[in-house]
Amino acid sequence: MNRAHQLREVFAECGISAALECVGERWSFLILRGAFNGLRHFEEFQSNLGIARNILSNRLGRLVEHGILQRDPDPADRRKVTYRLTDKGRDLLPVLLSLRQWGERWVSGHPSNPVLVDRYSRRPIAPITVRSAEGRPLSLGEMEWVDRNEIDAADVDAA
Amino acid sequence: MNRAHQLREVFAECGISAALECVGERWSFLILRGAFNGLRHFEEFQSNLGIARNILSNRLGRLVEHGILQRDPDPADRRKVTYRLTDKGRDLLPVLLSLRQWGERWVSGHPSNPVLVDRYSRRPIAPITVRSAEGRPLSLGEMEWVDRNEIDAADVDAA
DNA sequence: CTATTAAGTTGCAATACGCAACCTATACGG
DNA sequence: CCGTATAGGTTGCGTATTGCAACTTAATAG
Numbered sequence A, B: 001m002n003r004a005h006q007l008r009e010v011f012a013e014c015g016i017s018a019a020l021e022c023v024g025e026r027w028s029f030l031i032l033r034g035a036f037n038g039l040r041h042f043e044e045f046q047s048n049l050g051i052a053r054n055i056l057s058n059r060l061g062r063l064v065e066h067g068i069l070q071r072d073p074d075p076a077d078r079r080k081v082t083y084r085l086t087d088k089g090r091d092l093l094p095v096l097l098s099l100r101q102w103g104e105r106w107v108s109g110h111p112s113n114p115v116l117v118d119r120y121s122r123r124p125i126a127p128i129t130v131r132s133a134e135g136r137p138l139s140l141g142e143m144e145w146v147d148r149n150e151i152d153a154a155d156v157d158a159a
Numbered sequence C: 001c002t003a004t005t006a007a008g009t010t011g012c013a014a015t016a017c018g019c020a021a022c023c024t025a026t027a028c029g030g
Numbered sequence D: 001c002c003g004t005a006t007a008g009g010t011t012g013c014g015t016a017t018t019g020c021a022a023c024t025t026a027a028t029a030g
Helices: A003-012 A015-023 A028-036 A042-049 A053-065 A093-108 A153-158 B003-012 B015-023 B028-036 B042-049 B053-065 B093-108 B153-158
Strands: A069-073 A081-085 A115-118 A143-146 B069-073 B081-085 B115-118 B143-146
Touching (some): A015 A053, A015 B093, A028 A053, A028 A093, A028 B015, A042 A053, A042 A081, A053 A069, A093 B015, A093 B093, B015 B028, B028 B042, B028 B093, B042 B053, B053 B081
Antiparallel strands (some): A069 A081, A115 B143, A143 B115
């Protein structure tokens, strides 16, 4: 197995490809942002995001299939359906926030609204950073890519 | 201005929309992953990622337009062109890593290769988390969305 | 019992994506 | 020099995805 073949396998089974299978489509992140901001119903997503109804329908269905949203008919009003984040969906928050912070810093140039704050201190959350196992923020120069076979197995699975 | 209108504006000028304008297309994240892993040349991206040549050409061009990659002809061999990450591009690392960690945890089920380690301790980086301004990891229940006008301006811009 | 709301579906046009073949400008070997 | 290989694309063409507007179906509200 040559180097090129190895790398191709590496990319195919990469966590990023896997994640993009679920949330890589155009509107997925914006729908998720809506969900994190409290949107629950089809019409709310549609009117707030301005997304086409057929696309929204398709995306909600796909997010449900992937276990990122859960779809519950409202027992009190049987026309209504509630979409809410599962644990798997809630765990996408760091992705959403790091993407948002990058967009604010490098594209739009200003913080957007609403702001996510620490409930107790009322201060906005910190910029999301890469940290060492001990919690020290790392710059790119302090990191290195290594083959996982060269690392202690317990460490790899922890990461 | 009613609530619906307000929210729509909020979404339109959101940092996430802004970010997705630059990196929201199908292959962008995988190309960036390649760049972080040391890919530099057109043929390297093409053969390692298995992406169609015209799409790759288009994506590289767009990433260069957005200032995420920089394109330099090689003076030693004028057939060759080098694509490398700019500061703006390098700053996408937290997005890539959080996406990857999510994919490994919830989809593929295992860490992928290669692994990013702290150069000195040789241990893999920590999972990316949301933290308070003081650096304390926060769970979703400890956070709250608030309108930015209700927050001290210095704090907002820091975030 | 009529009007309205919620959550979709359908038909059709515009865009983006993907594959294979082709092209252009170097560089390399003899 | 001169044929051949390499790097980085472009072109043509078919398929898949996206987007808009109109329509549907079921349930509730007045």
